[in-house]
Amino acid sequence: MHIYEGFLPWQWCVFWYALAIPVVVYGIIRIKKVTDEHPESKPILAVSGAFMFVLSSLKLPSVTGSCSHPTGNGLGAVLFGPAVVSALCVIVLLFQALLLGHGGLTTLGANTFSMGIIGPLAAWLIYKGWQKVEGSQEAGGFILVGIFFAAFFADLLTYVTTAIQLSLAFPIPTFESAMLKFMGIYAVTQLPLAIAEGILTVVIFDYIMKLRPDVLDKLGVLELVKKVGKIEEPKETV
Template sequence: MKRKKWMSTLLLVLGFVLYFSVNEPESAYAMHIMEGFLPMGWAIFWWVAFIPFFVLGLRALRKITKETPELKIMLGLAGAFTFVLSALKIPSVTGSSSHPTGTGLGAVMFGPLPMSVLGSIVLLFQAVLLAHGGLTTLGANAFSMALAGPVVGYYVYRWMMNASGKQKLAIFTAAALADLSTYVVTSLQLALAFPAEQGGIAASFLKFGGIFAITQIPLAISEGLLTVLIWNWLQSYSTNELALLQRQMKGVKES
């Protein structure tokens, strides 16, 4: 019975990955803000805004690996999940593209600060190896995907767990909103850098947000479902690690 459950979960996960892969366009502009697109002043601003959280994230990771080295493999899983999902591009009706972010799982497991480091490393590798995003815009991309998304996902998860205690629903909602909030922040970043002549920042925000909205909502729902499937798999085959995670997160809340 356990083997059947594992196989069904694996098939569902592979189905989601196949869906994302088949829909990947051969040529498209990724959601990550591309190299040189932001004015230098804004590129520096987002670097400065992100770096303090990156430093705090390094401290959080050091604490996790020192106190519970058994969780290193779970950190690797969170980073790999983020890399795979955020590397897949889905065509948008506007001619641009959207993609999942994959940061909700790590945010639920470790909180937002460790994900600021894991997410920024993922974005660095994608910029260098896949030409997704860029180095000058890495601060802006990391702020939206590696910080804002995990912060929203983590606090939504905690709130829903306190309010209802329904973990699967909380994980689904956290992952979906972590995805959507990344696009909201990216739209705001672009609107601040390029306000519209008519309507200013607000009009520009609606324009950039509309570029991704139609494709991103079903993507966020799909990412939420996939994250729940991964969590189910972890509950079946990594119970000791999840128990360690829960004790650690409880200690974070109390402190």
Template sequence: MHIMEGFLPVSHAVGWTLAALPCVAAGVVALRRQLAAQPQLRPVLGLAAAFAFVLSALKLPSVSGSSSHATGVGLGALLFGPWVMVPIGTVVLLFQALLLAHGGLTTLGANVFSMAVVGPWVAYGVFRAAGGLGLGLSASVFLAACLGDLATYLCTSIQLAWAFPDPVGGFIAALQKFVGIFAFTQLPLAISEGLLTVLVVNALRRFNAEELRLMPSLAHREVLR
């Protein structure tokens, strides 16, 4: 679920935009450095961007009457690092707001923060932690993509609960409601995204192993294992 156009109060929309802007700027710098240092990775980067666009564009009805999406940003975060996915996720969200009416321009900052900042960083952190615990590459990829997806929706729930606290229970009660609204739909979506990301990474290991060896985030892992 991208927060829809005009849904957030003005102060929250502005606040999340200001929070997202420095992340986007840092991501643009990281993206430029990555492409300047390794221009041969452009096709794989394009694949990661397309993966995020397609998965996050697929809208599934939620039991609450709203809708849920996979995010697709975990793949790029694992391959290129979380900063690179911030501008890519921003462009994905901007195109979806303009072309598909998913999300909106006033809520773009909030959606960028949840899907393009929090999601990639959680996915990358889980991936590195899983590798440190000795888990195999496929298990690490699955956990990273799955938990990165869920982290995006937890962040969105926090944003909505902060904007619309429960009249009786306040922020905590509102957060419980928003998390509960999406849990039934998002849990299977997150698992599906984890499995699909594993399939894509395994395909890359088979057909693009040389490119994977050049990626800093995979430098500590044996991509052919």
């Protein structure tokens, strides 16, 4: 759910830009460090950004029939870590505004804050926390539960942040009552979408784990898989 161009008053545009920029700058510094040490990671980061863009332009099979798209930030955060994703997300959001007309330039800061910072951070924290849970490394399917909740909460918190942003911008009559109204709308329309994205991310992750566990291994996401003993020789992919 992007905030559209012109939806926020200019004071709030400036405010969210100011909040988002330090995080993005940190992400860029991280990317620079990684690419200086491993130049081969530059094209890979770029294609990952392209992957996030394409993923977000797929239509999500949704239960309510409302059409929406996955945000892909949960998957990205689990794969690359939140700081890198926040920097990639800015570029993706810029492309979405200019190539698809989703979102906008003045609201880029606010959208980056909800989709590129809060969402990925939530996903990453949940995923890392889940790895610490006793027994989460025993059964293969158990990892996927963590993935589901990471993607689910990344999506959900993105919407909650958006609702907060909107009610801060339009606190009429009070912040709480505006929040209640926006949350009411989002709970109906976005909760099923969050579940759908969670399931989709699980399916995607499961396939990647089966087909190319070596990729995940390289990214350092899955020390888990090794312990489970699921790593096999990489199969030829179609």
